[in-house]
Amino acid sequence: MRPMLHNQEFKVYIITKGAVLRFLVIEIIIGTMTYSIAMKLFHNIILASVGGWVGTEGIKRLYAVSKIIGK
Numbered sequence: 001m002r003p004m005l006h007n008q009e010f011k012v013y014i015i016t017k018g019a020v021l022r023f024l025v026i027e028i029i030i031g032t033m034t035y036s037i038a039m040k041l042f043h044n045i046i047l048a049s050v051g052g053w054v055g056t057e058g059i060k061r062l063y064a065v066s067k068i069i070g071k
Contacts, residue, residue: 031056
């Protein structure tokens with residue numbers, strides 16, 4: 001039997017509409033666009049997948065840097 005803990009925590013995570021929309025735009029729409037562009041450039045599924053990933057991560061990094069500079 002496990003002993004009862006008296007200091008139990010209850011965590012609530014709030015997901016905002018803006019966070020969901022940002023995820024959809026960045027991950028799905030921009031990811032698809034960068035994949036499509038890379039596929040037309042390289043004609044290779046593996047390189048196009050890498051290009052889609054790099055494009056999406058690049059956009060996220062630019063967004064993070066712009067938030068830091070904007071402060």
